[in-house]
Amino acid sequence: MNFSISLTVNGVRREIELDDPRVTLLDLLRERLDLTGAKKGCDRGQCGACTVLVNGRRINSCLALAVSQDxxxxxxxxxxxxxDQLHPVQAAFIAHDAFQCGFCTPGQVMSGIGLITEGQAGDDPERVREGMSGNLCRCGAYAGITEAVLEAQQTLANSEQRRSA
Incomplete structure (x- = not known):
């Protein structure tokens, strides 16, 4: 039995036929759509390497069934x-050396974007650390990650103020 789903992925509408309802969103992105930025770290929703935004909210794509994302x-x-214009979170990650090996970086960046978009970042480093706690970094780049998210949040807030002025 095939399942037809329709997704908008990075602004592009995609019609997809799935032959197995157990395919995760992560596997669909990586194996069928060749979007390999989201990583398969633990495959249990414990590391955050597979974080993507679905309807503006952060999720661990390894835990989401693709058919449920229709x-x-x-x-x-x-x-x-x-x-060539990086997202402010990406630029801040570079500026604050918020990565080392880079394996977790896509998930960290997506989680940071989600945290800011959800209005959860604030300007308190502890709040950012708590909000990002679902994303693990084996290299221990947490200080740079926190600084990067705080800077990006401020950059985005300032640009929003300029637009509304």
């Missing part, structure tokens, strides 16, 4: 930059 708007790390 009609969803999905944003992956491949879709956050605009051409």
């Amino acid at each position: 009609g969803a708007d999905i944003l992956t790390i491949e879709g956050v930059a605009h051409g």
Whole structure:
């Protein structure tokens, strides 16, 4: 039995036929759509390496069935930059050396974007650390990650103020 789903992935509408209802969103993104930024770390929802935004909210794509995302708007790390213009979270990660080996970086960036978009970042480092606690970094780049999210949150808030002025 085949299942037809329709997704908007990084702004592009995709019609997908699934032959197995057990396919996770992560496997669909990586294996069928060749979007390999989201990583398969633990495959149990414990590390955050597979974080993507679904309808503007952070999820662990390894835990979400693809069929349950029918009609969803999905944003992956491949879709956050605009051409050569990095997203403010990506730029802040570079500026604050918020990565070492880079394996967790796509999930960390997506989680940071989600945290800011959800209005949960604030300006308190502890609040950011708590909000990002579902994303693990084996290299221990947490200080840079926290600084990067705080800077990006401020950058985005300032640009929003300029637009509304």
